[in-house]
Amino acid sequence: MIEREQIEMDVLFVGAGPANLAAALHLKSEIKKHNEYVDSGRLPGSHIDDLEIAIIEKGSFVGAHILSGAVMDPIAIRELMPDFLEQGCPVDSVVTEDAFWYLTEKSSINAPIVPPPLKNKGKYIISLSKMCEWLAEKCEEAGINIFPEFPGADLIYDDNNAVIGVRTGDKGIGKDGKPKANFEAGVEIMAKVTVLGEGSRGSLAKQLISRLGLMDDKEPQVFSIGVKELWEVPAENFAEGRVVHTLGFPSDTDTYGGGWIYGMKNNVVSIGYVTGLDYKDPNIDPHLEFQKFKTHPKVAEVLKGGKMIKYGAKTINTSGFWTMPKLYADGVLIVGDSGSFLNGQRIKGIHMAMKSGMLAAETIVGAFEHQDFTAKTLKHFDEKVNLSWIYDELHPVRNFHASFQSGRWSALINSGLQFLTKGLAWGFMPKEHHIAGHERMEMLSGEGLPSVEERYGRVKIDKQLTFDKITDVYHAAVSHDEDQPSHLHVLDTEICATRCAEEYGNPCQRFCPAQVYEMEANPKTGRRELKVNFSNCVHCKTCDIADPYQIINWVTPEGGGGPNYKGM
Numbered sequence: 319m320i321e322r323e324q325i326e327m328d329v330l331f332v333g334a335g336p337a338n339l340a341a342a343l344h345l346k347s348e349i350k351k352h353n354e355y356v357d358s359g360r361l362p363g364s365h366i367d368d369l370e371i372a373i374i375e376k377g378s379f380v381g382a383h384i385l386s387g388a389v390m391d392p393i394a395i396r397e398l399m400p401d402f403l404e405q406g407c408p409v410d411s412v413v414t415e416d417a418f419w420y421l422t423e424k425s426s427i428n429a430p431i432v433p434p435p436l437k438n439k440g441k442y443i444i445s446l447s448k449m450c451e452w453l454a455e456k457c458e459e460a461g462i463n464i465f466p467e468f469p470g471a472d473l474i475y476d477d478n479n480a481v482i483g484v485r486t487g488d489k490g491i492g493k494d495g496k497p498k499a500n501f502e503a504g505v506e507i508m509a510k511v512t513v514l515g516e517g518s519r520g521s522l523a524k525q526l527i528s529r530l531g532l533m534d535d536k537e538p539q540v541f542s543i544g545v546k547e548l549w550e551v552p553a554e555n556f557a558e559g560r561v562v563h564t565l566g567f568p569s570d571t572d573t574y575g576g577g578w579i580y581g582m583k584n585n586v587v588s589i590g591y592v593t594g595l596d597y598k599d600p601n602i603d604p605h606l607e608f609q610k611f612k613t614h615p616k617v618a619e620v621l622k623g624g625k626m627i628k629y630g631a632k633t634i635n636t637s638g639f640w641t642m643p644k645l646y647a648d649g650v651l652i653v654g655d656s657g658s659f660l661n662g663q664r665i666k667g668i669h670m671a672m673k674s675g676m677l678a679a680e681t682i683v684g685a686f687e688h689q690d691f692t693a694k695t696l697k698h699f700d701e702k703v704n705l706s707w708i709y710d711e712l713h714p715v716r717n718f719h720a721s722f723q724s725g726r727w728s729a730l731i732n733s734g735l736q737f738l739t740k741g742l743a744w745g746f747m748p749k750e751h752h753i754a755g756h757e758r759m760e761m762l763s764g765e766g767l768p769s770v771e772e773r774y775g776r777v778k779i780d781k782q783l784t785f786d787k788i789t790d791v792y793h794a795a796v797s798h799d800e801d802q803p804s805h806l807h808v809l810d811t812e813i814c815a816t817r818c819a820e821e822y823g824n825p826c827q828r829f830c831p832a833q834v835y836e837m838e839a840n841p842k843t844g845r846r847e848l849k850v851n852f853s854n855c856v857h858c859k860t861c862d863i864a865d866p867y868q869i870i871n872w873v874t875p876e877g878g879g880g881p882n883y884k885g886m
């Protein structure tokens with residue numbers, strides 16, 4: 319039995335993304351406000367003592383694992399810090415021009431009118447990683463404890479299933495499972511309230527949702543994967559402040575997908591492609607979809623003469639309102655992408671994540687005021703969300719992603735109708751609403767699926783415009799100590815060698831954007847078996863989501879391991 323140090327906190331935030339950083343800062347200022355109101359007699363009740371607040375982050379620094387587009391709607395940061403620009407928030411550029419391209423294989427239509435949800439003029443192009451680093455500095459100035467390299471490995475419950483803290487991951491365990499000379503036991507951080515803001519497919523949120531049945535009576539969360547590169551391009555190729563969104567090529571009409579190109583300072587462009595992880599064809603490879611996207615003449619023109627400088631990939635929780643888990647339980651709240659706070663129609667979640675965190679903070683103030691940390695008090699979070707602009711934004715697009723599950727054309731018609739009727743139009747919607755992505759994947763024997771050659775035969779990897787996964791992973795600066803147990807738990811590798819090989823052709827080899835999974839011939843038997851290169855992992859969580867048998871469980875590796883998305 320490992321002896322673990324216990325650290326007492328009042329509030330513990332798991333994950334230093336925009337949701338929890340905004341939450342912690344807002345909590346500090348709301349407590350100050352509460353105490354001022356009590357002092358001036360405007361509010362009955364008593365002072366809330368200064369709380370001990372901690373944020374734990376699995377990356378080596380805040381921002382290391384943060385990947386986004388990103389065009390930020392400033393609505394939430396303005397509420398959090400009205401003078402965010404004066405305080406030095408590192409926005410990159412202001413959006414000056416919007417465009418929407420419909421791409422066919424060889425040509426494109428520049429839409430005369432940009433669909434309203436994709437209008438971004440006046441909003442900010444940012445590196446979310448940089449912004450989180452800056453928010454973390456603000457948190458530290460406000461007296462909030464930030465612990466990078468501290469992955470939350472397990473939730474700690476009391477006898478009544480109330481969450482009372484988090485156990486962080488051990489360091490220095492060898493791949494044989496035995497402690498090494500540098501072994502450091504994880505600690506138990508006890509807290510009255512724990513807030514899970516782990517982003518898309520949070521690993522603790524997954525444990526919690528399953529244990530407490532927080533998705534019961536809800537529709538399943540449906541995810542997408544965004545694959546992104548940063549490029550330096552000649553100045554004349556693409557203007558700073560220009561924002562382009564695309565639809566069409568290379569996605570087939572059964573697959574949710576689209577691209578983006580954002581013009582940043584210093585002739586850098588952020589370019590990427592989103593593929594819905596509810597695709598049907600197991601031969602789809604989201605990384606190759608992105609490479610193919612770049613070969614489109616109109617896109618290739620933007621990158622001509624340029625140089626790729628950084629790479630990353632991450633999942634996005636795109637399904638929204640119907641797929642929000644119950645957001646509270648005794649001692650715990652779920653915020654940000656972990657709680658489906660993302661507008662899938664705009665592919666924007668930063669402002670929602672921040673606002674959800676701020677509402678969580680206000681709920682926590684109420685909990686301390688009443689010294690009640692059970693669901694009875696924390697349920698007010700749900701009410702606050704439904705009374706806020708989050709509801710006003712998410713509810714009208716509640717059917718958006720489900721409509722894509724019936725194909726692009728019905729989705730476009732439905733989107734238009736939904737826009738006009740604030741989400742009421744149902745037209746061509748499937749009855750089941752959202753279907754979990756892994757349940758939609760068809761077996762290779764499925765009729766009408768193109769072969770890999772048909773899909774990707776013409777994408778030649780030239781390492782100038784298009785890159786293989788290993789080259790891209792190098793540009794994500796991933797590092798994990800290889801002498802540790804794999805954090806990718808494949809629960810039954812026999813399925814990989816037998817049923818999955820036959821039925822789906824081992825799609826993990828394709829859906830993983832970092833070449834973590836490979837089928838290799840066993841030298842003794844000749845049978846192709848699974849090899850897991852866990853040290854390549856970019857923490858995108860695609861494998862945990864997309865595996866058709868749901869036998870891959872992503873858990874946190876040693877703290878500090880993973881990509882380095884500084885500036886992404």
Ligand SMILES: Cc1cc2nc3c(=O)[nH]c(=O)nc-3n(C[C@H](O)[C@H](O)[C@H](O)COP(=O)(O)OP(=O)(O)OC[C@H]3O[C@@H](n4cnc5c(N)ncnc54)[C@H](O)[C@@H]3O)c2cc1C
Pocket residue numbers: 332333334335336337338374375376377381383384385386387388389390391446468469470471515516517518520521522543544545546590631632633634653654655656659660665666667668669671874
């Ligand atoms: C490719 C891509 C493009 C996007 N483009 C846009 C855009 O243009 N505009 C927009 O508004 N939104 C965009 N989004 C969505 C937006 O980035 C998210 O909605 C937002 O980042 C969610 O914030 P979060 O705080 O919930 O989670 P994240 O930003 O994912 O942060 C979670 C943090 O928690 C840490 N963490 C996770 N688990 C643990 C654990 N167990 N222990 C410790 N730490 C942990 C992670 O390392 C990470 O630092 C995009 C997303 C992607 C992937």
